[in-house]
Amino acid sequence: MKNTLNRRQFLKLASAMSALAVTPRAIGQTTTAPRVVVVGGGFGGATLAKYVRMWGGNVQVTLVDANPNHVSCILSNLVVTGGLSMSRITLGFDSLKANHGVTVMQGRALAIDAPGNRLTVKTATGNQVLPYDHLVLSPGIDFVPAAGNWDPKLTPHAWQAGPQTTLLKNQLAAMSSYDTFVMTVPKAPYRCPPGPYERACVVADYLKRKGRTGAKVVVLDANAGITAEPEAFGHAFNVTHAGVIEYVPNATVLSVDSSTRSIVTSAKTVNQAKVLNYIPNQRAGAITKYLPLNSTGFVPVDPLTYGVASYPNIHVIGDSCAVPSSDNKPVPKSGHMANSEAKICADAIVRAFNGEAPDANIATSSACFSPITNRTSSWLSTNFIYGDIFDANGIVKGKGMHRVDIGEAAASMVDGDSYQDMFTWADSIFSDSFI
Amino acid sequence: MDISLLSRATLAGAALLVAAMPASAEPGRLLASQCAQCHGTNGAGPGFEEIAGKDLFNDLIEMKYRPIEGIMDRQARGYTDEQLRLIADYLSTLPGNGGD
Secondary structure: OOOOOOHHHHHHHHHHHHOOOOOOOOOOOOOOOOEEEEEOOOHHHHHHHHHHHHHOOOOEEEEEEOOOEEEOOOOHHHHHOOOOOHHHHEEEOHHHHHHHOOEEEEOEEEEEEOOOOEEEEEEOOEEEEEEOOEEEEOOOEEEEOOEEOOOOOOOOOOOOOOHHHHHHHHHHHOOOOOOEEEEEEOOOOOEOOOHHHHHHHHHHHHHHHOOOOOOEEEEEEOOOOOOOOHHHHHHHHHHHOOOOEEEEOOOOEEEEEOOOOEEEEOOOEEOOOOEEEOOOEEEEOHHHHHOOOOOOOOEEOOOOOOEEOOEEEEEEOHHHEEOOEOOOOOOOEOHHHHHHHHHHHHHHHHHHHOOOOOOOOOEEEEEEEEEOOOOOEEEEEEEEEEEEEEOOOOOEEEEEEEEEEEEEOOHHHOEHHHHHHHHHHHHHHHHHHHO | OOHHHHHHHHHHHHHHHHHHOOOOOOOOHHHHHOOHHHHOHHHOOOOOOOOOOOOOHHHHHHHHHOOOOOHHHHHHOOOOHHHHHHHHHHHHOOOOOOOO
């Protein structure tokens, strides 16, 4: 296919061109409006598209997504338990077009031609080549499955919402008393740190409410302990859902057999589970294969612009990026954080078009609510400010996002008010990103 | 290729562009946009309390320094006092919808 480079060719060309790339604007196209192309219409990409249009005057924005709409992972565990409908978490792109003048192209991003500032997109009517001045990648996650014959159509992950969510919902609904629901927690970093624990809670709650006597939820965690909200989820596992949830830490997945719904981990083996909800380890979305990745499979970025080293006009936001931080804990991969990062990236791109340096007085945050039952929710909050970041000995190791606060709901705050707040928050972030 | 020529062409193009672009961002706009995930774009909902068109600096400082009562007390701890001032000043200039 034309315009496609393998990684080595891409790096070589990009390196040769970098000396010329004083500004990212393509030569010969200076009389047209500046162009931003965005790959991925989740919380990161949609917010980026909207805010560049809001803040960028005549900047043209094209949003590329493989699907006709986005299905939110936020609230999707409540679709798994039948509490909400799929339509409640299905977010269209029509408002981005009508309210903000974003051009939306349904297709799959195939290849980046960095020296030529062009993206090739596979659409229903053939390949399209989109020229850009800035390219923003917000492709979410890809999976890194363990050995075996994992087939997500048999043993769903439901970690990208949509048909997978419906499949897991149907499998859960078919469970009987004394059946076992087995799920995994991927090795960090992964999308939505509290998400797997939330799922365990609402599945356990569902089984109890539906009178599935003796049914169990086995949580096989690849990490040494609960990675998010340890107090709230620890209490939920040990008290609220005691006797239903079995939590197994240090369970590295060694193999998966979807045909028999069996899983082997370093800590426990389960054969013939009724439901096997295998959520594999994760890495950056496929289109980032052209870019340098870190040891955990994500793209290191400059937190002032979300730009990629050596490619000043290619940016990566959301789950796929890796932001330098001070405590060696990854900046959380969440819809809320993707929205937060998108605004910083949008502002930096608009400033670049104006010949201005990026704003260094920036902060990012993530906040979320996690249902514990069908009436109660916990919450989690964390905040970062740009500045010096430190090593384990407190020595400055560079610039990045310094975590200034993190906290979860105290036990007394896991209540019905928080459950209602969850919907207020979800509707607000849905609107801020897609409307 | 003549790099200096290329650079001149690029800069000339950039100069043309500036006329078509909006003025520089107001201080506080980017920081305040981080409130919108829970309070709506430009602080005008949908979401929790409407924050557009109000001077919330004293409220934000109170939340930042009091014991944790809820999630907003944590979020307020995520900014310097100077950043909270910028956020409050910017939000106070926005029209909002007149909601609570």
